[in-house]
Amino acid sequence: MEEAPQRKHIIMLPYMAQGHLIPFLELAYNMLHHNHNLNITIVNTPLNITNLRSAIANRPSPPSQIHLKPLPFNSTDHGLPPNSENTNGLSASQIMQLLKASVTLEAPFRQFISEVVSSEGTSMVCIISDVLMGWGIFVAKSFGVFSYSFTASGAYGSAAFVSISQNLPHRNMADGGTYDEFHVPGFPETCRFKITDVAQPIRDFDGKDEFSRLFKSKSSMNHESKGLLCNTVEEIEVLGLEVLRNYRKIPVWCVGPLIPPKMLTKNLGSDTSSGVTSQRSGKQLGIQPEKCFEWLDSHASRTVLYISFGSENTISETQMIDLAKGLEESKKPFIWVVRPPFGFDPKGDFRPEWLPFGFVDRVKKQGLVVYGWAPQLEILCHRSIGAFLSHCGWNSVFESLSQGVPLIGWPLGSEQGYNAKMLVEEMGVCVVLARWLDSRITKEEISRVINVVLDKSVGRKGDLMRKKATEAGELIRAAVEINKGSSYNALNDFLTRCFSN
Secondary structure (H helix, E strand, O other): OOOOOOOEEEEEEOOOOHHHHHHHHHHHHHHHHHOOOEEEEEEEOHHHHHHHHHHHHOOOOOOOOEEEEEOOOOHHHHOOOOOOOOOOOOOHHHHHHHHHHHHHHHHHHHHHHHHHHHHHOHHHEEEEEEHHHOHHHHHHHHHOOEEEEEEOOOHHHHHHHHHHHHHOHHHHOEEOOEEOOEEOOOOOOOOEEOHHHOOHHHHOOOOOOHHHHHHHHHHHHHHHOOOEEEOOOOOOOHHHHHHHHHHHOOOEEEOOOOOOHHHHOOOOOOOOOOOOOOOOOOOOOOOOHHHHHHHHHOOOOOOEEEEEOOOOOOOOHHHHHHHHHHHHHHOOOEEEEEOOOOOOOOOOOOOHHHOOOOHHHHOOOOEEEEEOOOOHHHHHHOOOEEEEEEOOOHHHHHHHHHOOOOEEEOOOOOOHHHHHHHHHHHHOOEEEOOOOOOOOOOHHHHHHHHHHHHOOOOOOHHHHHHHHHHHHHHHHHHHOOOOOOHHHHHHHHHHHHOOOO
């Protein structure tokens, strides 16, 4: 009897953040859909591996080819709170510290790769490293195995993040205390950025401080990879991909959207069935899905605003009160996922004083306040959702646009300001309400923006944004069509080439 051919082995090294771990997991599923003759191992810290195990268990028929490998990591050894193995709930300075601490995973990762190569051979192994874990590329090179980078962000945001953090162009444009627009190397001269597009930690980089040197070092490591996998779609990021490819000078495969296929095959705006339990994050939901969808079912098509700032971000106590007042003023139905405001224990109980007195009781008929976690993608799939007030993290952006839902932007960190800029200027699917943690906005302005985006009057701004979001959704779904879609074919091409020189 003929022996079954040895399976090739792809080892994945995500960064320690929810917005990176889940796209890596989706990429693993997608690769197995394309090629069943693979073994895939996702490597990370023990707590993140536990969360991934829960996320896999919540999916139907977990594939036997996906393996999880924990590496030893103790957050308190690095001046971080106990069990801080991902960015969830950490301050900006602590996130920087976690990024620095991630380098300590190199030694146990190297030992793991040594064991795999010894038993399987170099030609059968390929490593895909997060762009923030670029040292994985050097580990791969030292063993003579194939290595590639992966960015969970879009092309535009990735290119802007790398160029600005490396070149610091905003440091040279202060003039008499006022800030002008500045040019970012790699982008067309006509594409100008503002200081308000840049997250505060990056604004403070001067090229000599510890963290700007760390970012520059991590970015340069990725130039050594054989290519870059990008969580985007060729047809919706034309400018971003042109800049990224010119800047990186390595092959770029667009493999997005990294969203469960069943969510992309739904008819746009169709009802989401009750009892949905798809928990990609492995987190405990703050509301029973049945209750959530029963509430959504009671509202007309495209009338509800969904509000969430992602798994890692939150707004200040003052901003939370301002937003609550604006929501009430708008009189529009909403679902708001709330977590403790910035500066408080993100895992602690939500306090009534963080919202206006009597707010939850007054808006019982208007809105649904969810504490902690909600089934976001399933909510966005529901026909009643008309807009998404979001931090503009790339996963949230893709989930929203895949369902033709326009955005109200409130970037809070990382590359989110660049994403918001692209969504407004390149795609026309977003209005920016506020930026960062120092914004103050009136309830009247919040109400005005909400009403503009949810306005369904033909020819008005909200209607035009919705049409453009719908067009983007069609392109996103077309990209994953079997044998035809650009992302489907790009992933096929990558899997064909990734074990060859």
